[in-house]
Amino acid sequence: MVFLKRYELVANQTGIDCAVIRYSLNLDGSVHVINSGYDAQGQFVEFIGRADLTFPDSDPLLGKLDVQFVVGQQSGIYWTLATNYADYAVVWSCRGLPGGRSTESAWVLSRTLQTSEAVRLRYEEVLRANDIVLEEMRETNQDLEFCRIPRP
Template sequence: MAAVCLLLLLLPLISAQTYHWGPCPSPPVQPGFNLQQYLGRWYEIERLPASFERGKCIEANYAVRSDGTIQVLNSGFHKDKVRTAEGTAIVLDPREAAKLGVGFSYFAPYGTYWVLTTDYTSMSVVYSCTDVLRLFHIDYAWILGRSRFLPQETVRHAKELLVKEGIDIFRMKATDQTGCKDN
């Protein structure tokens, strides 16, 4: 009964997400991930739907804080103004540095942020998954670029990687990066 109640409470959030039955998949991540090279500004090129993301000109900035954690500063333009969200990322296991935990609230556990592939200078593919009682999972995926626009062949390659790892990209959509200024 508790699982049914939880499911009913989550339905409004789930409708704006990409969800599937069963536990989260575990795709391989970037081997030898170098966090220092990954830091800096990334622009969102495409993403799976996420209830916490709306608008255009979406970008993320990553920087190391004095305490060793990573500042995550997401921004985008929505309803005629720049909206920002600041969070914290940590490397969960130094042996798999491409598997980060990201949180935007002190009261919520870290969510997964797995860098599946990156060349550090032009593109990155990131995957995240939230497992709900191992009954179903909610997928998030992003194709990021160091510039606001990537060549179509690069985007196609990123999508092929996600599909190869069993991640459903049917609902993936392009982020509007036209007419943007740095946030």
């Protein structure tokens, strides 16, 4: 399964363009996550992680994953706020920082480079309903010509 990161709001991988996120199932039932793309300096970057269901016995099963990108680093809870299972997913995360502070991240993931107007209106509605400010989000560059350019 391949998702393209379409929008991002303050994330560990902030500033990544030509972003691709791949998910696959591990033998133990966890999810193998690979986020990749090009950073602001044009360098290819890749973040490899593992995701486990946060509440695997909940009924109904909730779209919350405990995701860890660096072994030993504090994991983050990633909540799927909305998805239509075909075109998009809206994901949100909040991670604690020292001193009682926290950082929030949000993403709109799409299986295609472009979404319909109806899909865009739906995920923007979900973002607003969850107090995520659209103007603070950055649309990642997924332009095929830009992403095909060989990087140094």
